[in-house]
Amino acid sequence: MIRTPICELFGIKYPIFQGGMAWVADASLAAAVSNAGGLGIIAGMNSNGEQLRAEIRKCREMTSKPFGVNVMLMSPFVDEVAHTVVEEHVSILTTGAGNPGKYMPAWLEAGIRVVPVVASIGFARLAEKRGACAVIAEGAESGGHIGKLHTMALVPQICDAVKIPVLAAGGIGDGRGVAAALMLGAQGVQVGTRFLVAKECTISQTYKDKVIKASELDTVVTGESLGDAVRSLKTPFSREFEKKEHEADISREELEKFGAGALRRAAREGDAQNGCFLAGEIAGLIKKEQSAKEMIEEIFGEAEKVLGGADQWVK
Numbered sequence: 001m002i003r004t005p006i007c008e009l010f011g012i013k014y015p016i017f018q019g020g021m022a023w024v025a026d027a028s029l030a031a032a033v034s035n036a037g038g039l040g041i042i043a044g045m046n047s048n049g050e051q052l053r054a055e056i057r058k059c060r061e062m063t064s065k066p067f068g069v070n071v072m073l074m075s076p077f078v079d080e081v082a083h084t085v086v087e088e089h090v091s092i093l094t095t096g097a098g099n100p101g102k103y104m105p106a107w108l109e110a111g112i113r114v115v116p117v118v119a120s121i122g123f124a125r126l127a128e129k130r131g132a133c134a135v136i137a138e139g140a141e142s143g144g145h146i147g148k149l150h151t152m153a154l155v156p157q158i159c160d161a162v163k164i165p166v167l168a169a170g171g172i173g174d175g176r177g178v179a180a181a182l183m184l185g186a187q188g189v190q191v192g193t194r195f196l197v198a199k200e201c202t203i204s205q206t207y208k209d210k211v212i213k214a215s216e217l218d219t220v221v222t223g224e225s226l227g228d229a230v231r232s233l234k235t236p237f238s239r240e241f242e243k244k245e246h247e248a249d250i251s252r253e254e255l256e257k258f259g260a261g262a263l264r265r266a267a268r269e270g271d272a273q274n275g276c277f278l279a280g281e282i283a284g285l286i287k288k289e290q291s292a293k294e295m296i297e298e299i300f301g302e303a304e305k306v307l308g309g310a311d312q313w314v315k
């Protein structure tokens, strides 16, 4: 049994968070992960305050276990969402794509444990100073918005830089990834891409099939010219975005307009032509749909085996 201080801190059996994923991580997925002993997280990105409130209440009906909400700081509804989580007495928050500093005092006063996703040492230190109880160090292998450093280099440097616990994210899809993360000094992991194909994940079957069929070379990073790099599967949409991004006369507004709604089209409509299918490099390792419980038990069974044999090279 693998247990770390993260388990006590968040009241979970296994030290694993399911990443908050816009248009993907709804009450169904979050409750399934929490019921399986991980920390399920509802994505706040695609909701206004009232939509998020409904999803939180739905999740409470589906699980009595702890779950969290991800507040995406670039959301147009971020102020509303930041308020709703307090009103709804959400006890654990993760934050993505920015600095949650503005909201921290109110969240801490409400007794919320806040875990920002960070991609640099500076940001991790700032989060610790502002009262975060842990950070998620997310490497650029990850699906969705990414930073510059990769997990292998980022995680140990962040572990050395802060005293609060660190969870590793980006490129973790099985027990070997969990074992490696623990060896790098992390006390837990956050997994996104693998949970895309959880049976309880309500995204389109087209999306799941694309993840399952993906090879190790099938993701691409776009949006770097906007200062907003995003990793997704190679599709007609991503190829078109990449082409447009390199056109000399295209404006930021035109590019943003072209990208608007693309994740929703992928996740909710299964639009293979015009959808943006966010996924990480680990997609190549993912070969089948399973329940969240099967995934988590398999991942930690493998991790135990790997860690049990970890001293085989030590003579």
Ligand SMILES: Cc1cc2nc3c(=O)[nH]c(=O)nc-3n(C[C@H](O)[C@H](O)[C@H](O)COP(=O)(O)O)c2cc1C
Pocket (backbone or CB within 6 Å): 018, 019, 020, 021, 022, 024, 043, 044, 045, 070, 071, 072, 095, 096, 097, 117, 138, 141, 142, 143, 144, 145, 169, 170, 171, 172, 190, 191, 192, 193, 194, 277, 278, 279, 280, 281, 282
């Ligand atoms: C489809 C998708 C949507 C995502 N949306 C968000 C989001 O709204 N907020 C956030 O903080 N992270 C988001 N992420 C990142 C995940 O929460 C998680 O940190 C990441 O997927 C971990 O890396 P992995 O994909 O290699 O497992 C998203 C990732 C994916 C694949």
